[in-house]
Amino acid sequence: MKFVSQVFKSYPAMFAGENSSPPFIHWAQMKVVRCESLVNCVNISRMWTNKAAGTGNMVTEIIERQMTRLFDQRTKYNELEMLAALQAYLLYSMMLFFEYCSPKSFVEQDAMIKLQGLAGDVARTGTVCLAETRDTRPDWESWIVASAKRRTLFVASMFDNLVNFTLGTPSFIATELAELPAPASKRLWESSNRNSWNMAYNQHLTEWIEAPFLVSELWPVADMNSARRQQRLGQWLSNVDEFGMMIYSVTAHTYGG
Secondary structure, eight states: OHHHHHHHHHHHHHHHSTTOOOTTSOHHIIIIIOOHHHHHHHHHHHHHHTOOTTOHHHHHHHHHHHHHHHHHTGGGOOHHHHHHHHHHHHHHHHHHHHHHTSHHHHOOHHHHHHHHHHHHHHHHTOSSOHHHHTTSOOOHHHHHHHHHHHHHHHHHHHHHHHHHHHHTOOOOOOGGGTTSBOOOBHHHHHOOSHHHHHHHHHHHHHHTSSOOOBGGGGSOOTTTTOHHHHHHHHHHHTTBOHHHHHHHHHHHHHHOO
C-alpha cells in the first residue's frame, strides 16, 4: 500500500499546480464546465500544499467545512455537479489523511460513510454510455463524464482500501466495479478536441471489436495465463496512461497477474 499512498499523496499537490489535474478529473471539467466544487478545491489544494507553519489547523477547518457543505447539498446537484462534489470530497479526504498521517486521527467512520454515499449517488446516475454497450461511438461529452465517473470510483474504492489497511481492518474487492470498462487509452483521455477524439475512438472500436477490456480482467481468474487473456492485457497496457498503469501495478502486485 505504500505505492498507492505515495500516488494518492501527489494528487492534491497535482491539483494545486497550473493547468494540471489528478488523472481522475478530465481537463474539460476545469476548462469548459468549471463546477464550483472543483474551483474551490483547486484553491484549497493550493492552501494545503503551500501552507505556512502554524496554519495547519486553519486549513483543516476550511477543508472540513467544505466537506460538510458538499455532502449537505448533494440533493441539489445535477449529474456533473454530483461528480465534481465526489471528486472534491475525495481530494479533501486525502488531504486530511496525509495531513495527520493516520486515519485514526482524521478519518472518522462518518467521513468514509459519506464518501461512499457520494460515490453511490454518482454510480446511480450511470457509469457507461448507452453507445458503449452497443459497441458504437458515443458523443464526446457523454464519454468524458462516464469515463471520469469510472476513474473517480476506482480511486474512491482504492482510497477506502488504503484507509482500511492503515487501520488494520479488512479490505474487499469492489465487485460492483468488475464489469466496468477499464481506464481508457491515453490518446482518448487526453484528446484536446472532438475530431481527434472521434478518430481515437474509431480506432478503439476496431481494436476492441470482440469486447471492451473490463476491470474484471485485471483480477484473478481461472484462465489467468491463457494466451487470449495475455494478448488482451498486453493490448490494453500498450495504450494506457499513467493512471491505467497504476491500476495495473496495484492489481498485479496484489494478485500476481
